[in-house]
Amino acid sequence: MDLSIISVTHNNEQVLPEFLDSLKPYLTENKGNKIEAVIVDNASSDDSMKLLKSEKDLHVIQTDINLGFSKANNVGIIKATGRYLLFLNSDTKFSKEVFPYLITQMDANPKFGAMTCRVLLPDGTDDLNTLRNFPTPRAALCHFLGLNKLFPNNRFFNGYFLTSLDPTKVHSIPACGGSFLLTRREIIEKLGGWDEDYFLYGEDLDLCFRIKKLGYEIIYDPHVSITHYGGVSTGIKKSGEHLSSASKEKRREMADHSVDAMGIFYKKNLDPNNPFYINGLVKLGMISLRILRKISFSA
Numbered sequence: 654m655d656l657s658i659i660s661v662t663h664n665n666e667q668v669l670p671e672f673l674d675s676l677k678p679y680l681t682e683n684k685g686n687k688i689e690a691v692i693v694d695n696a697s698s699d700d701s702m703k704l705l706k707s708e709k710d711l712h713v714i715q716t717d718i719n720l721g722f723s724k725a726n727n728v729g730i731i732k733a734t735g736r737y738l739l740f741l742n743s744d745t746k747f748s749k750e751v752f753p754y755l756i757t758q759m760d761a762n763p764k765f766g767a768m769t770c771r772v773l774l775p776d777g778t779d780d781l782n783t784l785r786n787f788p789t790p791r792a793a794l795c796h797f798l799g800l801n802k803l804f805p806n807n808r809f810f811n812g813y814f815l816t817s818l819d820p821t822k823v824h825s826i827p828a829c830g831g832s833f834l835l836t837r838r839e840i841i842e843k844l845g846g847w848d849e850d851y852f853l854y855g856e857d858l859d860l861c862f863r864i865k866k867l868g869y870e871i872i873y874d875p876h877v878s879i880t881h882y883g884g885v886s887t888g889i890k891k892s893g894e895h896l897s898s899a900s901k902e903k904r905r906e907m908a909d910h911s912v913d914a915m916g917i918f919y920k921k922n923l924d925p926n927n928p929f930y931i932n933g934l935v936k937l938g939m940i941s942l943r944i945l946r947k948i949s950f951s952a
Contacts (some may be wrong), residue, residue, distance in 0.1 A: 766869020
């Protein structure tokens with residue numbers, strides 16, 4: 654098997670039909686690369702499972718509880734047989750050209766540890782989570798103070814989302830989002846899969862960080878693209894909140910997970926490299942961010 658597509662679903666029946674329609678040609682008509690799809694339903698309470706069971710060409714796994722994104726992906730890895738693993742959000746849609754092109758690129762470049770494509774939001778703008786850097790204190794400070802918006806083309810102020818990079822060109826990048834992350838099976842096996850300390854958010858940055866520590870590159874290639882609704886399961890992103898069934902309480906919980914993820918990533922990967930006073934300021938900033946988000950989702 655050339656490629657295993659691993660997707661996690663959770664209460665996104667609104668957009669799941671488009672995702673499944675995009676998958677079908679790869680699973681039923683594909684004459685080149687051998688491709689399979691492993692779908693892990695993370696204890697959905699809507700009709701997601703009903704839609705998944707109607708598709709005979711999928712490997713579907715249903716969990717009894719919401720395992721979180723990392724653990725659910727690891728469940729999918731156990732079932733997957735491909736030499737490449739694509740972690741693909743189930744609130745996406747795409748054409749037939751995407752996967753074969755990227756497989757060819759990975760085959761030709763053994764130092765590519767992971768690849769992503771151009772990821773567009775439904776309104777045609779770029780999903781900023783695709784071109785990412787690691788949340789160093791400076792990068793996070795510039796982002797949360799809005800300095801990146803004041804100086805959108807200045808690399809010094811744009812170290813969180815890499816908006817100073819031309820999204821129409823190929824780049825070697827620090828990290829990419831987990832909505833579309835293609836990597837090699839042997840890398841995932843060497844790393845022991847996704848870090849299950851992350852429930853939701855931050856796990857993609859952590860995986861990219863560990864891939865780069867092995868000496869591989871992470872490549873952004875815009876020659877192919879997908880559309881990503883974003884936030885349908887969580888309800889905390891503007892692009893997908895109108896399609897989300899998440900309650901206000903659920904949205905507040907997801908916002909908490911995003912702050913938790915920042916703390917976990919920083920402690921695991923950046924804390925040892927910074928002096929104690931910087932770490933103290935970072936922790937204070939996270940406390941402030943948590944309070945602000947609680948207020949925001951209580952309004």
